[in-house]
Amino acid sequence: MLISIMLFASGCSQKAPENETKKVENESKNITKEADEVPQELVNVVEKSDRNIMETLADKNFTILVDLINAAGLEKTLAEGGPYTVFAPTNKAFAELPEGTVPALRNNTQELKKVLTYHVSDKLLMEKDIVNLTSIQTLEGENLPVNETVEGIQVGGANITKADILTDNGVIHQIDKVLIPPK
Known part of the structure; x- marks a missing residue:
């Protein structure tokens, strides 16, 4: 110098x-x-995380969700595909389902895939994007209704309790209920 x-x-x-x-x-x-x-949004995701959706879910309070994703055979899709937005129910949300629901889903792979893909969009949607929507197209094929309440944003009647958990192939929003697609 x-x-x-x-x-x-x-x-x-x-x-x-x-x-x-x-x-x-x-x-x-x-x-x-x-x-x-x-x-x-993709630039920010790449800069802020070097872990994919599955790796990020693995060390959070989502062990039941991860187990069901693996049982449905969707782990590779959520680890390597994307970008995705995942509305991730916590273990507590699964515990609030009627008794026997989780084992019944685990034993019915077709129904399990429908429920899980109802929690995923193939669009990268940050919280600031979701607040401006009335519904979100899911991988399952149905639209997930979006509402803004006093408590915050709801998707399909579930509250987003923690938003914008960034991964290298998308974003996760923690929710307080398991979403069930309409029949």
Whole structure:
């Protein structure tokens, strides 16, 4: 650094040839253009997490959800696909279901997949996006109704209790109820 200061002070600093300067400027513009094409939400997700949805759910209060995702064979989809928005019921939410519901779902893979995919959208939806919606298209195929209440945002009658849990392939919103698709 001392040498740089001395060269600058003595007027002996080197200037890059003009064609090299233009080349760097053009490369910089191309990089900026490519970065502009990526939605900011995805850039933020990549910057803030190096774990996928399944890895993120594994160390939260979602052990029953993770077990059911594995039983349904959806773990690879949620680990490698995306971006997804997952409305994730807590273990407490599963405990509030009528007795025998979780084992019955585990034994009926087709119904289990319907219930689980009703909790997932293939759009990246942050809390600020959800508040402006009236419904969300789910992977199950049905629309999940969205309402804003005094307590906050509800999806399908469940309250979002913790929003914007970022992963490298989407976002998780913790909810306080298990969502059941309409028949």
